[in-house]
Amino acid sequence: MATYDAEYKARIRAMLHGVNMTEVFTWPEAATQTFVKQDLVYLSGGYVTVCGANPSVIAGIAMKDGNNDTSDGDHDTEVGVVTALTLLAMEVHSGTPANADIEAADLGASYGITAVSNAWYVDKDKTGGDARVKIVDFIDPVGTDNGRVLVQVLAANRMFA
Numbered sequence: 001m002a003t004y005d006a007e008y009k010a011r012i013r014a015m016l017h018g019v020n021m022t023e024v025f026t027w028p029e030a031a032t033q034t035f036v037k038q039d040l041v042y043l044s045g046g047y048v049t050v051c052g053a054n055p056s057v058i059a060g061i062a063m064k065d066g067n068n069d070t071s072d073g074d075h076d077t078e079v080g081v082v083t084a085l086t087l088l089a090m091e092v093h094s095g096t097p098a099n100a101d102i103e104a105a106d107l108g109a110s111y112g113i114t115a116v117s118n119a120w121y122v123d124k125d126k127t128g129g130d131a132r133v134k135i136v137d138f139i140d141p142v143g144t145d146n147g148r149v150l151v152q153v154l155a156a157n158r159m160f161a
Helices: 002-013
Strands: 024-028 040-044 047-050 060-062 076-081 087-093 110-116 119-123 133-138 148-153
Touching: 024 047, 087 133
Parallel strands: 087 119
Antiparallel strands: 024 076, 040 047, 040 060, 060 076, 087 148, 110 119, 110 133, 133 148
């Protein structure tokens, strides 16, 4: 069993772009979208749109940059759909420096996420109704400041099962 765990974690750490997902779909892009590859996106009116800094609904991960078109549907874009099986690698952050490290109690805890300059991270200052993800494993060891963790998007915040 220990060998399997080590191999599993090694595969997770080696994932392309830190994302493990089951399906990639091609959908029409909304007008004026300037999202970048790996941004969180959702569908609004059937068009791929970048999520806000504290998204309540997440369809998936942009697999390429947005085109900033003037009209809806001028381009299609690929989206890696977030499901219950999807694990995302994110850094842990907090406005309180002492709270920005990985703690053993973070395993299984739910927190919000925040985007700053197209970088998404687990925001330990957001809990309760602002929680969007659950930490399911650590990539970096406990005690690492702004360490990386594996998270699962909470069911209430996934656009698709």
